[in-house]
Amino acid sequence: MFRFLLGRLAVLIPTFIGVSIIAFSFIRLLPGDPVALLSGERVMSPERHAEISHQLGFDRHIVVQYLDYLWGVLRGDFGLSIVTKKPVIDQFLELFPATVELSLCAIIFAVVVGIPAGVIAAIKRGSIFDQIIMGTALVGFSMPIFWWGLLLIIVVSGMLQWTPVSGRISLMFFFPSVTGFMLIDSLLSGQEGAFQSAFNHLILPTIVLGTIPLAVIARQTRSAMLEVLSEDYVRTARAKGLSTFRVVGIHALRNAMIPVVTTIGLQIGVMLAGAILTETIFSWPGIGKWMVDSVFRRDYAVIQGGLLIIAGVIMLVNLAVDLLYGLINPRIRH
Amino acid sequence: MTEVTVTTAISTDPSRRARLAEFWYYFSENRGAVIGLVFFVFLVLLALCAPLIAPHDPTIQYRESVLLPPFWEEGGRAAFLLGTDAVGRDMLSRLIYGTRFSLFVGVIVTTLSLVGGILVGVIAGYFRGWVDTVIMRIMDIILAFPSLLLALVLVAVLGPGLTNAMIAIALVFQPHFVRLTRAAVMTEKTRDYVVAAKVAGAGHLRLMFKTILPNCMAPLIVQATLSFSSAILDAAALGFLGMGAQPPTPEWGTMLAEAREFILRAWWVVTLPGLAILATVLAINLMGDGLRDALDPKLKRS
Numbered sequence: 001m002f003r004f005l006l007g008r009l010a011v012l013i014p015t016f017i018g019v020s021i022i023a024f025s026f027i028r029l030l031p032g033d034p035v036a037l038l039s040g041e042r043v044m045s046p047e048r049h050a051e052i053s054h055q056l057g058f059d060r061h062i063v064v065q066y067l068d069y070l071w072g073v074l075r076g077d078f079g080l081s082i083v084t085k086k087p088v089i090d091q092f093l094e095l096f097p098a099t100v101e102l103s104l105c106a107i108i109f110a111v112v113v114g115i116p117a118g119v120i121a122a123i124k125r126g127s128i129f130d131q132i133i134m135g136t137a138l139v140g141f142s143m144p145i146f147w148w149g150l151l152l153i154i155v156v157s158g159m160l161q162w163t164p165v166s167g168r169i170s171l172m173f174f175f176p177s178v179t180g181f182m183l184i185d186s187l188l189s190g191q192e193g194a195f196q197s198a199f200n201h202l203i204l205p206t207i208v209l210g211t212i213p214l215a216v217i218a219r220q221t222r223s224a225m226l227e228v229l230s231e232d233y234v235r236t237a238r239a240k241g242l243s244t245f246r247v248v249g250i251h252a253l254r255n256a257m258i259p260v261v262t263t264i265g266l267q268i269g270v271m272l273a274g275a276i277l278t279e280t281i282f283s284w285p286g287i288g289k290w291m292v293d294s295v296f297r298r299d300y301a302v303i304q305g306g307l308l309i310i311a312g313v314i315m316l317v318n319l320a321v322d323l324l325y326g327l328i329n330p331r332i333r334h
Numbered sequence: 335m336t337e338v339t340v341t342t343a344i345s346t347d348p349s350r351r352a353r354l355a356e357f358w359y360y361f362s363e364n365r366g367a368v369i370g371l372v373f374f375v376f377l378v379l380l381a382l383c384a385p386l387i388a389p390h391d392p393t394i395q396y397r398e399s400v401l402l403p404p405f406w407e408e409g410g411r412a413a414f415l416l417g418t419d420a421v422g423r424d425m426l427s428r429l430i431y432g433t434r435f436s437l438f439v440g441v442i443v444t445t446l447s448l449v450g451g452i453l454v455g456v457i458a459g460y461f462r463g464w465v466d467t468v469i470m471r472i473m474d475i476i477l478a479f480p481s482l483l484l485a486l487v488l489v490a491v492l493g494p495g496l497t498n499a500m501i502a503i504a505l506v507f508q509p510h511f512v513r514l515t516r517a518a519v520m521t522e523k524t525r526d527y528v529v530a531a532k533v534a535g536a537g538h539l540r541l542m543f544k545t546i547l548p549n550c551m552a553p554l555i556v557q558a559t560l561s562f563s564s565a566i567l568d569a570a571a572l573g574f575l576g577m578g579a580q581p582p583t584p585e586w587g588t589m590l591a592e593a594r595e596f597i598l599r600a601w602w603v604v605t606l607p608g609l610a611i612l613a614t615v616l617a618i619n620l621m622g623d624g625l626r627d628a629l630d631p632k633l634k635r636s
Contacts, residue, residue, distance in 0.1 A: 147608030
């Protein structure tokens with residue numbers, strides 16, 4: 001296991017250095033003067049330019065600049081936002097819980113619906129259930145989710161008036177952030193109706209963000225189950241006279257889950273990076289919306305820092321998934 | 335058993351026509367794939383003949399008929415079958431012209447990432463060593479970013495627009511082709527026929543592209559259909575975020591972005607472009623499933 005971890009790290013570290021080089025060069029590749037871009041000052045005298053340039057360290061050798069940048073990153077210094085002048089990392093930490101909350105709900109939704117759907121499709125292979133489930137999964141897989149979100153808003157929020165259109169909680173409620181998770185904070189606040197409001201705000205974004213993972217998980221569960229169901233040990237289990245539930249639930253599902261777990265892990269990594277489209281549609285104050293807003297505000301410092309943090313988060317999650325995978329499937333370690 | 339018969343069928347009659355016939359046999363067994371193909375051909379015809387079919391110019395604004403509903407709803411007019419948008423442009427014509435942009439994006443992005451990915455992947459898989467290591471690390475770096483975010487930032491650097499969006503998406507898709515090609519080349523490289531060709535004196539270029547590559551195409555074709563549909567989705571997403579095709583281009587994603595403020599007043603300006611995207615992507619994915627069944631012997635009849 002230790003060697004396995006070392007092997008993964010040997011790939012991860014050069015990749016992270018590469019990612020940091022990309023983030024570092026990003027601001028220098030943009031059309032225009034990086035000093036003006038980073039300071040946010042449009043018109044400045046040559047003296048002022050030289051001063052800021054010196055402040056930002058742009059008058060040094062490029063390699064020194066990079067090493068300085070990397071050293072800052074390793075200490076958690078990702079620069080200051082041009083617009084708010086606050087540290088990028090602080091903004092990230094402030095918004096990250098919203099993204100985590102949404103991603104977790106979406107992945108739970110996808111797993112809770114997707115795995116049973118895939119299992120049923122596999123057991124009832126070729127039946128009308130199978131065809132309906134797989135047909136729906138293919139539609140979900142092909143869905144432009146930004147449109148799916150708008151459609152749900154039209155029907156569920158507009159026509160039926162069941163759920164709110166945007167945000168995390170009704171403006172009526174105000175309480176301090178303890179965990180950053182609205183569902184938990186609203187319970188802790190003890191205000192009547194607060195939890196209900198937070199929950200209602202989560203429903204549509206969860207469905208929209210969970211749709212594609214749900215389709216992928218259902219399709220993969222089905223094919224993994226089909227493969228496993230034809231194995232000898234499943235036939236043995238049936239021959240022993242075990243109930244279908246036991247055969248499918250205990251013997252087959254456990255082994256079929258191995259590839260599915262990897263998929264789930266990879267999906268979590270992508271989601272934690274911020275659901276750009278979902279968060280934009282529902283004005284969800286998370287990482288994805290933050291990045292899109294920064295692109296439009298031309299807050300290049302945030303884009304630069306955010307890219308690096310996000311890539312780091314994805315790499316760490318993928319590493320965790322790899323390790324977990326090694327635990328449930330010992331064969332992979334060698 | 336079936337696999338065995340299939341391979342003998344190929345080896346006894348290696349002519350191109352027999353292989354095509356065999357391919358069509360498996361492809362046409364998948365009903366969804368055939369439906370997808372028919373719809374796709376329909377879209378291609380629509381795109382090619384857009385100026386002949388579309389009843390109006392997609393950019394002309396009929397100021398006296400703004401936000402007209404489709405003809406079957408109250409207030410709709412036969413002149414505008416699917417209604418008009420917020421500045422009085424004909425929805426049907428814009429949707430028809432939109433087919434051109436989406437298919438164009440799919441073709442260009444897939445070609446760029448496929449050709450680039452094959453070139454780089456063959457080099458990595460054939461030469462191995464430090465060349466391989468460097469190439470694969472660079473691909474890992476690209477894959478470390480979420481693809482849509484990376485495409486968004488690249489477009490922000492290059493400047494918003496359809497061309498830059500296509501370049502960005504192609505760049506983001508490329509690593510998948512590189513990985514697939516490299517893996518396939520690595521398994522093929524040690525086969526006897528490659529060694530035989532080498533002994534017969536074939537040069538590197540010939541070995542790479544004439545001997546090995548044709549035998550690696552099956553997974554690449556499947557991946558190509560997948561990226562064709564993903565490219566359409568991502569380009570529409572960038573258009574929706576305001577970073578893809580710019581108004582008044584009748585690109586479906588851009589149309590959706592313009593329609594956002596009317597979602598609760600005029601359902602058709604929001605529903606129709608999205609439905610067009612969904613139907614196109616679905617048709618291509620259906621075809622992709624059929625292609626996989628027909629090309630990948632391991633998955634045949636699963």
